[in-house]
Amino acid sequence: MPSLPPIRPEDEVRARERRGTGAFDAPAADEPDLSLFEYALRLGDDSLILGQRLAEWTGHAPSVEVDLSLANMALDLVGQATHFLNYAGAVEGRGRDGDQLAFHRDVLDFRNCLLVEQPNGDFAQTMARQFLFSTWQKMLFDHLTRSKDEMVAAVAAKAVKEVSYHEELSAEWVIRLGDGTEESRQRMQDGFDWNWRFVPELFDMDELAREAAMRGIGADLTILRDVYHAKVRSVVEEATLVLPSDQRPILGGRRGHHSEHLGHLLCVMQFLPRTYPDATW
Amino acid sequence: MSKDWPLWEVFVRSRGGLSHRHVGSVHAPDAEIAVRHARDTYTRRMEGISLWVVPSAAIVASDPADDAAMFDPAADKVYRHPTFYNIPDHIKHI
Amino acid sequence: MYTTELQKTKAVDAIEDPEKLAAFEARVAADDFIEPKDWMPEAYRRTLTRQISQHAHSEIVGMLPEGNWIGRAPSLRRKAILLAKVQDEAGHGLYLYSAAETLGTSRGQMIEALHSGKAKYSTIFNYPTVTWADIGAIGWLVDGAAIMNQVPLQRTSYGPYARAMVRVCKEESFHQRQGYEIMMHLCQGTSEQKRMAQDALNRWWWPSLMMFGPPDENSPNTAQSLRWRIKRETNDELRQKFVDITVPQAEAIGLSVPDPALHWNESKGGYDFGEIDWEEFYAVVRGEGPVAKERMKARRDAWEKNAWVREAADAYAAKKAQKKQAA
Numbered sequence A: 001m002p003s004l005p006p007i008r009p010e011d012e013v014r015a016r017e018r019r020g021t022g023a024f025d026a027p028a029a030d031e032p033d034l035s036l037f038e039y040a041l042r043l044g045d046d047s048l049i050l051g052q053r054l055a056e057w058t059g060h061a062p063s064v065e066v067d068l069s070l071a072n073m074a075l076d077l078v079g080q081a082t083h084f085l086n087y088a089g090a091v092e093g094r095g096r097d098g099d100q101l102a103f104h105r106d107v108l109d110f111r112n113c114l115l116v117e118q119p120n121g122d123f124a125q126t127m128a129r130q131f132l133f134s135t136w137q138k139m140l141f142d143h144l145t146r147s148k149d150e151m152v153a154a155v156a157a158k159a160v161k162e163v164s165y166h167e168e169l170s171a172e173w174v175i176r177l178g179d180g181t182e183e184s185r186q187r188m189q190d191g192f193d194w195n196w197r198f199v200p201e202l203f204d205m206d207e208l209a210r211e212a213a214m215r216g217i218g219a220d221l222t223i224l225r226d227v228y229h230a231k232v233r234s235v236v237e238e239a240t241l242v243l244p245s246d247q248r249p250i251l252g253g254r255r256g257h258h259s260e261h262l263g264h265l266l267c268v269m270q271f272l273p274r275t276y277p278d279a280t281w
Numbered sequence B: 001m002s003k004d005w006p007l008w009e010v011f012v013r014s015r016g017g018l019s020h021r022h023v024g025s026v027h028a029p030d031a032e033i034a035v036r037h038a039r040d041t042y043t044r045r046m047e048g049i050s051l052w053v054v055p056s057a058a059i060v061a062s063d064p065a066d067d068a069a070m071f072d073p074a075a076d077k078v079y080r081h082p083t084f085y086n087i088p089d090h091i092k093h094i
Numbered sequence C: 001m002y003t004t005e006l007q008k009t010k011a012v013d014a015i016e017d018p019e020k021l022a023a024f025e026a027r028v029a030a031d032d033f034i035e036p037k038d039w040m041p042e043a044y045r046r047t048l049t050r051q052i053s054q055h056a057h058s059e060i061v062g063m064l065p066e067g068n069w070i071g072r073a074p075s076l077r078r079k080a081i082l083l084a085k086v087q088d089e090a091g092h093g094l095y096l097y098s099a100a101e102t103l104g105t106s107r108g109q110m111i112e113a114l115h116s117g118k119a120k121y122s123t124i125f126n127y128p129t130v131t132w133a134d135i136g137a138i139g140w141l142v143d144g145a146a147i148m149n150q151v152p153l154q155r156t157s158y159g160p161y162a163r164a165m166v167r168v169c170k171e172e173s174f175h176q177r178q179g180y181e182i183m184m185h186l187c188q189g190t191s192e193q194k195r196m197a198q199d200a201l202n203r204w205w206w207p208s209l210m211m212f213g214p215p216d217e218n219s220p221n222t223a224q225s226l227r228w229r230i231k232r233e234t235n236d237e238l239r240q241k242f243v244d245i246t247v248p249q250a251e252a253i254g255l256s257v258p259d260p261a262l263h264w265n266e267s268k269g270g271y272d273f274g275e276i277d278w279e280e281f282y283a284v285v286r287g288e289g290p291v292a293k294e295r296m297k298a299r300r301d302a303w304e305k306n307a308w309v310r311e312a313a314d315a316y317a318a319k320k321a322q323k324k325q326a327a
Helices: A009-017 A035-057 A064-092 A098-103 A123-144 A148-176 A182-200 A207-214 A221-238 A258-270 A271-275 B031-042 B064-076 C016-029 C042-067 C077-100 C107-115 C133-153 C159-187 C191-210 C224-228 C235-252 C278-288 C292-304 C308-324
Strands: B007-013 B020-028 B050-055 C261-263 C271-273
Touching: A035 A064, A035 A098, A035 A123, A035 A148, A035 A207, A035 A258, A035 C077, A035 C271, A064 A098, A064 A123, A064 A148, A064 A182, A064 B020, A064 B031, A098 A271, A098 C077, A123 A148, A123 A182, A123 A221, A123 C016, A148 A221, A148 B031, A148 C308, A182 A221, A182 C308, A258 A271, B007 B031, B007 C077, B020 B031, B020 B064, B020 C077, B020 C159, B031 B050, C016 C224, C042 C077, C042 C107, C042 C133, C042 C159, C042 C224, C077 C107, C077 C159, C107 C292, C133 C159, C133 C235, C159 C191, C191 C235, C191 C278, C278 C292
Parallel strands: none
Antiparallel strands: B007 B020, B007 B050, C261 C271
């Protein structure tokens, strides 16, 4: 056994600082960081698809004021998507920008979670989806403000304020509809029943999520799960509703295995760039 | 069957140091949602840093038919204004 | 967006107190503002309520033709712009409903009147948006026509209406430009895009001219509205201005205005243009526009199928108030 130099405290500090850069399995500088690309796609696609869904309400909301609120959320989400997808394109280094990624991928290449692609249903179902998603997105972005990736951290820092508002607003609606009339309570309960099976996917730590967390780019979602459930439960209880019993988790969105709904959403969203591939707008 | 929510008056402080100013109104079922609606309607373009909402029904206004008695008596109280007093120009800082 | 005078009030009721009426007319003639609690003749109140609520309805119904394309906007930038624009229209509808409410009619009543077909909204929104170029044409032409009408209304005699118009004009300044920019891009694009752009202009040109309302000789209330400063220029004056400004904009991007009679008239310093098909206009006013049924159904559905949401929130507020009282 050769004698080894001792590891001094200052070495440990340096080692901590260098985590994520310079490890032997870190990608070489001139190769695209494909897991960062994939991770940015997940973030961007979540926002894009939910923004697209919320925008469907425009002109059809329960009141003019609510129309404004829903459009504000949709605008925030489309803005986040633009940042994340442009960044994903830059990281990939194949000349694709946010528009290329948004309008020229098929279902199999979308990386959003299944929850955001769920149909709007009635206003209660939309608010259940929003509350379940925004509560999660807020916790995630909170974490990502400390991401080792500067761009992810910067976008998260801007977006966390937006989604924090989404969480508050949707929670207020969940409470009012749950504790409103008999009809609204039933509709709100149905909204949770519809969306609940897609919640476990939000916390699924697949290989990419684990790698992103290990490199300090992404968040370790497992440590957020309990806080998330406590938050959701407290709002649901205030709304005098019951959380649906845990069902078998439906997964697949992060691998491109989506519900039937996404294909239809993409048909609408991508129609123009697909029909006129040579055109710019 | 097509009832609408109560009306709220909205006041916005556009930046620190300024008073809240009346900007319009929104309909909302309660105070919390009224603040949300005011934010989503009246501060979409960075118009404000603080919001007040007040139930429209709670505003008490003076009666315009009575405005002569209300406001005209202030017109001849010129001694309330600094320019009423003649001070020679060479006296400074007053 | 815009309203034309589509419903007529009966002659001014002659039962007003002549002294108050004279004082009112003098104030308005002196460009003074009238505020909600001030005395005003009933006909003024009625005309204004009708005009402002029509304007508000036009904003709200006007969300539908453009909303039709938010989901299909061809880039992330265009999607955000269009979403923001349509949202602005919701905001403008809201400002205007608020202004009208100060005259004593509730928003609920106004919405009822719209849904029953009693209240009117701008005829232009009863035409369909069939291609992306229509989004360009609406921003350019429809918002252009709207601005022409709205800018003078910032000085209208009714304070809440004037203040709402100031806000609306400020916010709408980007609407027309984004529309023209869409058209510009299409005209610089592929032959399919150019075709789209020209086709949109062909379909939207005449309905846009109709937005200014019937010709002056058929607009009997114009004189009174001008005197009351709730209208500041006549329909024909505004229409002429619009044509004079818009024709060179079309030419600049290589589009041709679909009017063989259009030509520059040196002596009047403006364009002469062809006869407007007023039969078409009045048919649309009667509710026979190509997509009038679709527009009204969408509005009624939004209001009625979501009534449970408004009721639920009211019920919740009532419960809270009760609990607070009990405590």
